[in-house]
Amino acid sequence: MKPLLRLLAVPLVSATAFAADASTPVVRAGSESADAAAVARAIARVPAFQLQALGADDSARRRAVVEKLVVPELQGAAEARARGIDKRPRTADRIQELYARAMEAELSRLTSANEPVTEADVQKYFDEHKERFETPRRVRIWRILVNDEQLAKKILEESQGAGGPAKWRAFARDHSLDAATKLRDGDLGFVRADGQTDTPQLRVDPALFAAVEKLQDGQLVSEPLKLASGIAVVWRRGSLPPISRTVAQEGPAIRTLLTRQRLEGARQRLLTELRAQRVKVLESQLLETLPDASFAPPSASVRSLPPLPSATAAPAGAETPKPGDRGTR
Numbered sequence: 001m002k003p004l005l006r007l008l009a010v011p012l013v014s015a016t017a018f019a020a021d022a023s024t025p026v027v028r029a030g031s032e033s034a035d036a037a038a039v040a041r042a043i044a045r046v047p048a049f050q051l052q053a054l055g056a057d058d059s060a061r062r063r064a065v066v067e068k069l070v071v072p073e074l075q076g077a078a079e080a081r082a083r084g085i086d087k088r089p090r091t092a093d094r095i096q097e098l099y100a101r102a103m104e105a106e107l108s109r110l111t112s113a114n115e116p117v118t119e120a121d122v123q124k125y126f127d128e129h130k131e132r133f134e135t136p137r138r139v140r141i142w143r144i145l146v147n148d149e150q151l152a153k154k155i156l157e158e159s160q161g162a163g164g165p166a167k168w169r170a171f172a173r174d175h176s177l178d179a180a181t182k183l184r185d186g187d188l189g190f191v192r193a194d195g196q197t198d199t200p201q202l203r204v205d206p207a208l209f210a211a212v213e214k215l216q217d218g219q220l221v222s223e224p225l226k227l228a229s230g231i232a233v234v235w236r237r238g239s240l241p242p243i244s245r246t247v248a249q250e251g252p253a254i255r256t257l258l259t260r261q262r263l264e265g266a267r268q269r270l271l272t273e274l275r276a277q278r279v280k281v282l283e284s285q286l287l288e289t290l291p292d293a294s295f296a297p298p299s300a301s302v303r304s305l306p307p308l309p310s311a312t313a314a315p316a317g318a319e320t321p322k323p324g325d326r327g328t329r
Helices: 015-020 036-045 048-052 058-082 089-114 119-128 149-158 164-175 206-212 247-278 284-289
Strands: 025-029 032-035 138-146 187-191 225-227 230-240
Touching (some): 025 036, 025 058, 032 036, 032 058, 048 058, 089 247, 119 247, 149 164, 149 230, 187 206, 187 230, 206 225, 206 230
Antiparallel strands (some): 025 032, 138 187, 138 230, 225 230
8 A cells, every 4th residue: 555545544435425424534644634525625626637647537536636635735734733833923924814815705705696796787887987988089289389489480380391300309309388398399199179188187278189170190280379378389290089988898897896896895894893893902002112124125135136056156176168069068
């Protein structure tokens, strides 16, 4: 009999026999044991293609999973307990983290079962946030802002034809009053009819969009525009058509969002309830006693990787590799 199989408390039999008494240990290693349900979970963790390679039939595969997966885990757990590893603070922290993850998974399961996201929920969210799924036509605009009309006309005249873009860049860099765009050719990005841009913090005069609306991409506005902020020379550089998404297209993303929102709500309700019930002591002042070094980032020596073997000096007397007909040896 193989050494690992000597650990079996009960012979491995059929799945029907497993189900007869799920609490009876099927295998035991020291103080650790696994019942039929634990073995079944271990089998479920093995990908199907790997499971097929473990044996010719189900009985052989079950034995292989026990020998190669279950028994080593039990042996490791038993030895850890024998050495007192389970009593170490870091191990306790890790176990606590695993409990928290398991609770999070269970909360997610319960929330999905008790508060499922329906098609009506998806449609309601879509109807209430239509502005998120519809984008109007946008035009990309370059603008040089000056306070001299003659200079504006000069920029407009010299920026056309061959070499025009290069001259425009120079004019924008040297003369534009808009410090935010002068170093990027006066590029305002894509502008909407109401003056909004793709940058939420940037809004421009709607007169700019109105001035270029009937032009073709690549055309300059024929006359400088007098705006409240100055005199603008305007160039239409491109455009994007309107976009209108449907609920069918956005449904999966909306469903994911609503599921996350409901899970977060359930999480906050649970934490509030548990905090009221079980948090009895919170010694915040003790945190002040922790040394500042506990919160410092690791030193460069800790973060850096060890040097490659080729980067270190060879020991004295070592033979130097020599190139040959089949590479360096």
